[in-house]
Amino acid sequence: MEFDATERLQAEISFVFNADGTGTITSVDKTTGQSEQDGFEWSLEGNTLTVIESGESVACTLESLTGSQLVFSFQIPDDFITGKMTCTFVRV
Numbered sequence: 001m002e003f004d005a006t007e008r009l010q011a012e013i014s015f016v017f018n019a020d021g022t023g024t025i026t027s028v029d030k031t032t033g034q035s036e037q038d039g040f041e042w043s044l045e046g047n048t049l050t051v052i053e054s055g056e057s058v059a060c061t062l063e064s065l066t067g068s069q070l071v072f073s074f075q076i077p078d079d080f081i082t083g084k085m086t087c088t089f090v091r092v
Helices: none
Strands: 011-017 022-029 035-045 048-053 056-065 069-077 082-090
Antiparallel strands (some): 011 022, 056 069
């Protein structure tokens, strides 16, 4: 089943990947305008993108990487729901 969460998200989320293996996630609530920012670390080996945030590591499969778009997928590691999530990011 495919589900496009773009319209349903109550926040606008942006990721910044720095060349030194660090990054930031910024989330802005669409209803209140309140924002939150968190840091993360990342590494890329072959087609595996590993993101570490708050001590938790997620290994993602790099599906596509161009000058304007990043697409990766990962398995949802939750007891409540399982499946594969694919994320598409566009450079702004």
